[in-house]
Amino acid sequence: MGGSGRPPNPPTPPGGREVRPPASADVRAPLSKDPHAPILDVANLQTHFSTFGGSRVIKAVDGVSFTLHEGETLGLVGESGSGKTTTCLSIVGLLPKAARIVGGEVIFEGEDLTRKSQRELRRIRGRRIATILQDPMASLNPLFTIFRQVAEPAFFHQQLRGRSLRERVQHLLRAVRIPSPEWRAREYPHQMSGGMRQRIVGAIALAGGPRLVIADEPTTNLDVTIQAQYLDLLKDIQRETGVALIFVTHNLGIVAKMCDRVAVMYAGKIVEQAPVRELFNDPKHPYTRALLGSVPKLGSKDPLYSIPGQPPNPASLPAGCAFHPRCPEAVPRCLTDEPEDFHLGDGSVARCWLLKDGVARP
Amino acid sequence: MASPVLEVRGLTKHFAARQRLFKRGAAWVKAVDGVDFAIHSGETLGLIGESGCGKTTTSKLILLQEKPTAGAIMFEGRDIADLAGAALMAYRRAVQVVFQDPFSSLSPRMRVADIIAEPLEIHTQLSRDAIRGRVVEVLDLVGLPPDVAPLFPHEFSGGQRQRVAIARALATDTRLIVLDEPVSALDVSVRAQIINQLEHLQRMLGVSYLFIGHDLATVAHISHRIAVMYLGKIVEIADSDALSTRPMHPYTKALFAAALPSHPDDPPHERVIAGEVPSALHLPSGCRFHPRCPSAMPICSQVEPVLQPRDGNGEVACHLY
Numbered sequence: 001m002g003g004s005g006r007p008p009n010p011p012t013p014p015g016g017r018e019v020r021p022p023a024s025a026d027v028r029a030p031l032s033k034d035p036h037a038p039i040l041d042v043a044n045l046q047t048h049f050s051t052f053g054g055s056r057v058i059k060a061v062d063g064v065s066f067t068l069h070e071g072e073t074l075g076l077v078g079e080s081g082s083g084k085t086t087t088c089l090s091i092v093g094l095l096p097k098a099a100r101i102v103g104g105e106v107i108f109e110g111e112d113l114t115r116k117s118q119r120e121l122r123r124i125r126g127r128r129i130a131t132i133l134q135d136p137m138a139s140l141n142p143l144f145t146i147f148r149q150v151a152e153p154a155f156f157h158q159q160l161r162g163r164s165l166r167e168r169v170q171h172l173l174r175a176v177r178i179p180s181p182e183w184r185a186r187e188y189p190h191q192m193s194g195g196m197r198q199r200i201v202g203a204i205a206l207a208g209g210p211r212l213v214i215a216d217e218p219t220t221n222l223d224v225t226i227q228a229q230y231l232d233l234l235k236d237i238q239r240e241t242g243v244a245l246i247f248v249t250h251n252l253g254i255v256a257k258m259c260d261r262v263a264v265m266y267a268g269k270i271v272e273q274a275p276v277r278e279l280f281n282d283p284k285h286p287y288t289r290a291l292l293g294s295v296p297k298l299g300s301k302d303p304l305y306s307i308p309g310q311p312p313n314p315a316s317l318p319a320g321c322a323f324h325p326r327c328p329e330a331v332p333r334c335l336t337d338e339p340e341d342f343h344l345g346d347g348s349v350a351r352c353w354l355l356k357d358g359v360a361r362p
Numbered sequence: 363m364a365s366p367v368l369e370v371r372g373l374t375k376h377f378a379a380r381q382r383l384f385k386r387g388a389a390w391v392k393a394v395d396g397v398d399f400a401i402h403s404g405e406t407l408g409l410i411g412e413s414g415c416g417k418t419t420t421s422k423l424i425l426l427q428e429k430p431t432a433g434a435i436m437f438e439g440r441d442i443a444d445l446a447g448a449a450l451m452a453y454r455r456a457v458q459v460v461f462q463d464p465f466s467s468l469s470p471r472m473r474v475a476d477i478i479a480e481p482l483e484i485h486t487q488l489s490r491d492a493i494r495g496r497v498v499e500v501l502d503l504v505g506l507p508p509d510v511a512p513l514f515p516h517e518f519s520g521g522q523r524q525r526v527a528i529a530r531a532l533a534t535d536t537r538l539i540v541l542d543e544p545v546s547a548l549d550v551s552v553r554a555q556i557i558n559q560l561e562h563l564q565r566m567l568g569v570s571y572l573f574i575g576h577d578l579a580t581v582a583h584i585s586h587r588i589a590v591m592y593l594g595k596i597v598e599i600a601d602s603d604a605l606s607t608r609p610m611h612p613y614t615k616a617l618f619a620a621a622l623p624s625h626p627d628d629p630p631h632e633r634v635i636a637g638e639v640p641s642a643l644h645l646p647s648g649c650r651f652h653p654r655c656p657s658a659m660p661i662c663s664q665v666e667p668v669l670q671p672r673d674g675n676g677e678v679a680c681h682l683y
Contacts, residue, residue: 079549079550079551080549193638194413195638196638223412223413223576223639224412224576224577224578224617224620224621225412225616225617225620225635226412226638227620227622228619228620228622229636250549250550251550251622252550252624253579253621253622253623253624254622256622256623256624256625256626256628257622257623257626276626277626277627280625280626280627290551291550291551293554294550294551294553294554295550295554295579295624296554296557296579296580296582296583296584297579297583297624298578298579298582298606298618298621298624299582299606299607300583301583301603303558303561304554304557304558304583305554306551306554306555306558307551307552307554307555308555310519310521310522310552311519311549311551311552326551
């Protein structure tokens with residue numbers, strides 16, 4: 001860390017290596033003792049972008065709710081502009097200036113993150129919530145060694161110094177399968193391959209011993225064999241640490257491989273949420289069905305189902321159900337009324353008028 | 363079978379790597395190292411492999427953006443290295459390309475009509491009206507209405523832009539289109555549209571495709587035959603069905619093992635190969651895949667295997683067979 005003069009964060013508990021961060025002294029709701037309580041409970045989250053001095057409002061996230069338990073993986077699936085990344089940025093409080101959370105709450109381990117100040121959030125990010133982004137080169141600083149970057153969370157959040165810090169870094173690098181970590185720690189990001197860089201970002205994410213990792217398309221830039229290695233690694237780490245994962249992706253193959261539950265987003269809303277098997281076996285929403293049908297499958301040459309039209313522009317969404325202009329099953333009601341959530345027997349929730357009377361299929 | 367549209371024989375491209383001061387003897391990156399394949403009329407050849415395997419260099423050689431170090435590219439029976447003047451222009455008309463990212467492959471300052479008309483202005487003597495007519499014709503071919511002609515690329519979504527790029531590639535009397543990851547940059551719901559459109563155009567026009575990709579399922583879906591490249595060599599080439607149902611080369615098997623499941627209940631693949639693609643500057647001896655190969659034998663590090671006929675059809679380069 002080069003004994004940098006940056007002030008360490010104010011009173012954080014003296015961190016032992018594997019000590020889960022106990023509550024800092026600030027005011028917080030008492031942690032629920034219920035072991036089945038979710039780690040993360042997002043309820044009716046609404047994040048809007050306002051442009052032109054507030055004259056135009058874009059509802060990037062419009063009433064999103066989901067929960068996540070320890071050791072669980074949620075896949076957040078959607079196309080560009082569907083609001084999946086904005087949902088994640090709202091959770092960690094890293095929204096751009098033009099965006100504001102206008103409603104709902106994000107309860108993480110019993111605390112509402114939407115009510116926290118940036119200073120409080122800084123103590124949570126990188127320690128209890130970590131993020132892995134798509135482009136590792138953009139997440140890593142090209143001017144600092146790998147050691148310095150992997151050590152940073154342990155330095156600030158757990159106050160590790162000297163030898164214990166070095167050991168912690170090597171332990172983390174070994175955990176993400178970096179060969180000869182004592183060597184590699186002295187190198188710079190440009191000396192690594194793409195897959196290795198993404199594993200370094202993974203090591204940084206794990207450095208604070210997080211309870212929740214948000215991974216936003218972490219393997220999009222990787223080759224297929226490297227992608228498979230990385231996904232297997234994430235699974236192993238999850239098994240060892242019980243960390244909860246949110247996997248943002250547009251790749252249904254990754255969802256099938258990694259996730260326990262899936263939330264499909266379209267135009268700022270979750271249109272279907274279900275356990276992964278139910279979603280693949282019996283997709284309820286026409287958009288989910290269309291998505292599944294449009295993906296080529298190995299060993300099948302059947303023509304792909306192609307969804308007509310383009311993903312909607314979030315600035316001018318169609319009335320009623322936002323999917324109705326592209327929906328092959330739309331009924332008159334879809335053009336005018338927005339569907340609500342319908343809870344179905346198998347744990348699925350979907351927003352579609354066709355499901356109103358418990359009918360699974362028209 | 364009729365003679366192929368395009369045939370590549372012993373195609374080789376070596377790039378000189380940076381030489382160190384006082385250290386003579388150039389190091390060579392063997393980006394493409396003796397590649398053979400043929401593409402027939404109305405056929406799609408898929409080219410898969412990981413980054414650095416030479417698939418993009420191969421496409422650049424075909425597009426005359428690079429000169430081969432050795433080997434020949436035969437187009438309709440003629441070596442393109444011998445082409446000059448009008449014959450060369452005819453080749454450039456017949457072989458077109460669609461790139462991965464339609465946000466950077468279309469000039470933001472040109473209207474769609476001008477983007478599509480440009481190859482016609484360069485390559486044909488058509489009158490302005492005839493060019494305008496042809497633009498509307500190819501727009502219709504790719505499923506765009508004629509009234510998009512005066513618009514600029516930024517007014518389109520990714521999928522529509524890729525349609526414009528395909529329309530441009532079809533504007534001249536095109537025989538072969540090099541598709542360099544044409545759907546990777548698109549939204550999932552739009553990918554199927556473009557793949558279906560490409561298949562439809564091929565059935566209608568008999569155009570051939572060289573489809574470069576890394577997503578196995580997509581390449582297998584659109585291709586008739588697939589060539590698998592590893593570090594500048596084709597390690598296996600076969601009919602798409604034969605290759606997907608019975609991959610033989612350990613690298614092909616590894617690619618399939620690494621492919622993502624299409625359903626959560628798909629049986630997990632047992633082994634994913636370890637390690638990463640080695641540097642093309644320091645190629646392993648013998649078989650280039652042997653350091654990562656789960657079934658490597660002593661001979662693999664000494665003798666480089668050559669392509670041999672494999673079961674059913676196609677060829678495989680591996681000492682196991």
